[in-house]
Amino acid sequence: MKHRSAIVTGGCGFIGVHCVKRLLEQGHSVLCIDNLSRRGAQANLNWIARDPKRLPGSFNFDQTDIRRFEELENVFRKHVHRHGNPEVVIHQAAQVAVTQSVAQPRIDFETNALGTFNVLEAVRRICPDATIIFASTKKVYGSLESVEVCELDERYEFRTLKTGIPSSHPVDPSTPYGCSKCAADHYMRDYSRIYGLRTLVFRQSCVYGTRQFGEEDQGWVSWFAIAAALRGDINVFGRGKQLRDLLWIDDLLDAYWMAWHSGLPGQVFNIGGGPQNSLSVVELIKLLKELSSDETFNMRVRQFSTRPGDQLVYVSDISELTQKLGWRPKISPRQGVEWLCEWVKRNRAEIEEVALRADDVHDVQDPGFEAVHEMKGESFRESTNVRRADASRGTDYNSNGLCVKGVPVEAQNSNEHVTTRVSQFHRGGSFHRR
Numbered sequence: 341m342k343h344r345s346a347i348v349t350g351g352c353g354f355i356g357v358h359c360v361k362r363l364l365e366q367g368h369s370v371l372c373i374d375n376l377s378r379r380g381a382q383a384n385l386n387w388i389a390r391d392p393k394r395l396p397g398s399f400n401f402d403q404t405d406i407r408r409f410e411e412l413e414n415v416f417r418k419h420v421h422r423h424g425n426p427e428v429v430i431h432q433a434a435q436v437a438v439t440q441s442v443a444q445p446r447i448d449f450e451t452n453a454l455g456t457f458n459v460l461e462a463v464r465r466i467c468p469d470a471t472i473i474f475a476s477t478k479k480v481y482g483s484l485e486s487v488e489v490c491e492l493d494e495r496y497e498f499r500t501l502k503t504g505i506p507s508s509h510p511v512d513p514s515t516p517y518g519c520s521k522c523a524a525d526h527y528m529r530d531y532s533r534i535y536g537l538r539t540l541v542f543r544q545s546c547v548y549g550t551r552q553f554g555e556e557d558q559g560w561v562s563w564f565a566i567a568a569a570l571r572g573d574i575n576v577f578g579r580g581k582q583l584r585d586l587l588w589i590d591d592l593l594d595a596y597w598m599a600w601h602s603g604l605p606g607q608v609f610n611i612g613g614g615p616q617n618s619l620s621v622v623e624l625i626k627l628l629k630e631l632s633s634d635e636t637f638n639m640r641v642r643q644f645s646t647r648p649g650d651q652l653v654y655v656s657d658i659s660e661l662t663q664k665l666g667w668r669p670k671i672s673p674r675q676g677v678e679w680l681c682e683w684v685k686r687n688r689a690e691i692e693e694v695a696l697r698a699d700d701v702h703d704v705q706d707p708g709f710e711a712v713h714e715m716k717g718e719s720f721r722e723s724t725n726v727r728r729a730d731a732s733r734g735t736d737y738n739s740n741g742l743c744v745k746g747v748p749v750e751a752q753n754s755n756e757h758v759t760t761r762v763s764q765f766h767r768g769g770s771f772h773r774r
């Protein structure tokens with residue numbers, strides 16, 4: 341077999357570890373770079389390194405921080421020396437939480453903007469023929485205030501943009517995370533134009549799947565599935581009608597692989613489940629309840645006002661990927677969420693262990709507590725005495741009261757920041773600090 345080599349940054353994260361696994365299955369010598377800063381990264385490293393012999397490729401791990409260029413360049417050089425030039429560099433390492441980016445913008449900038457620049461420089465200097473796949477984000481489009489949204493019973497929807505947001509939509513990032521990823525996204529494109537690097541940018545919507553140790557501020561689908569299975573509190577920001585298009589992890593990887601082998605470098609794609617695979621927060625809670633065979637399903641939903649930078653609706657226009665690559669998502673949210681719940685049930689001990697290790701007390705920029713909903717066998721619904729967070733704080737409703745312009749609440753609340761404890765799981769079923 342031809343010797344094949346690849347590099348994955350953030351290879352112990354959720355998406356990264358799936359990339360590493362697929363590359364190993366295809367016989368690559370994979371260099372996995374990760375500083376293990378993310379909760380669950382160590383567990384993913386243990387999982388992928390457990391039995392490297394079962395997969396045809398070879399697995400090599402280096403606990404390097406992408407913010408440190410000299411170290412990064414060194415590990416790239418060593419890998420190329422031992423295993424040859426990588427065919428592909430998949431860049432996933434990032435600070436991924438918007439809330440953390442607000443709390444610690446320098447770390448966010450250094451990781452996402454400078455770290456990505458370092459990865460590009462390492463490729464330019466050491467392996468310029470490699471394809472570089474970059475995980476960008478829908479957040480480059482900001483809060484999409486100019487896109488009209490209408491409110492239905494259980495979800496918001498784009499009023500006119502029925503096919504979703506295309507990659508030609510103007511970027512307008514509105515949080516430190518959006519800004520740092522947008523800078524990185526532009527560097528990726530420009531290094532293709534200026535230096536001829538084979539960069540591919542995927543502006544990802546909501547990706548979900550196994551090996552994702554979701555947290556409240558990132559990975560909400562997995563966070564909810566874990567909370568549903570282990571009986572926990574869920575904090576909902578706004579009315580729970582925020583809509584996202586969901587993409588199952590293997591569908592994302594199929595798109596990466598198709599783009600990599602297409603010979604179309606320098607491209608930017610919006611990717612997600614598209615309009616056919618969208619789900620609101622309320623709809624996900626209902627689906628989890630429906631899928632739960634456990635009669636004791638008991639989820640307490642606490643309602644807060646909208647978070648800064650939250651898009652009311654985000655759905656990707658994926659038609660470009662379909663036209664150029666013939667790609668389309670195969671896994672529906674119902675199927676994916678079912679698989680996710682099975683994974684959570686099968687790996688309960690590991691998930692609790694991961695959560696136990698993280699005695700995180702994040703400073704969450706919390707715009708204000710609104711209400712609590714107990715979820716004992718009934719559907720999530722907004723109780724009548726709940727203040728309508730958006731309306732009461734100046735959201736721009738039109739005359740019939742149904743259509744809103746996407747105006748989140750954040751600005752007025754800048755003095756209301758409080759520190760909340762991010763949920764924790766405890767051994768033995770009962771969990772979560774209240």
Ligand SMILES: NC(=O)c1ccc[n+]([C@@H]2O[C@H](COP(=O)([O-])OP(=O)(O)OC[C@H]3O[C@@H](n4cnc5c(N)ncnc54)[C@H](O)[C@@H]3O)[C@@H](O)[C@H]2O)c1
Nearest residue numbers: 350352353354355374375377378405406433434475544547
């Ligand atoms: N999961 C999604 O829905 C989603 C959506 C849009 C964009 N993205 C992007 O996809 C990428 C992967 O996301 P994910 O969900 O797998 O996140 P993740 O947090 O699970 O993975 C990121 C990994 O990067 C590592 N890391 C962080 N800082 C690092 C540093 N300085 N040096 C080296 N490693 C570092 C972390 O330890 C972690 O293992 C990120 O770039 C993210 O911005 C993800």
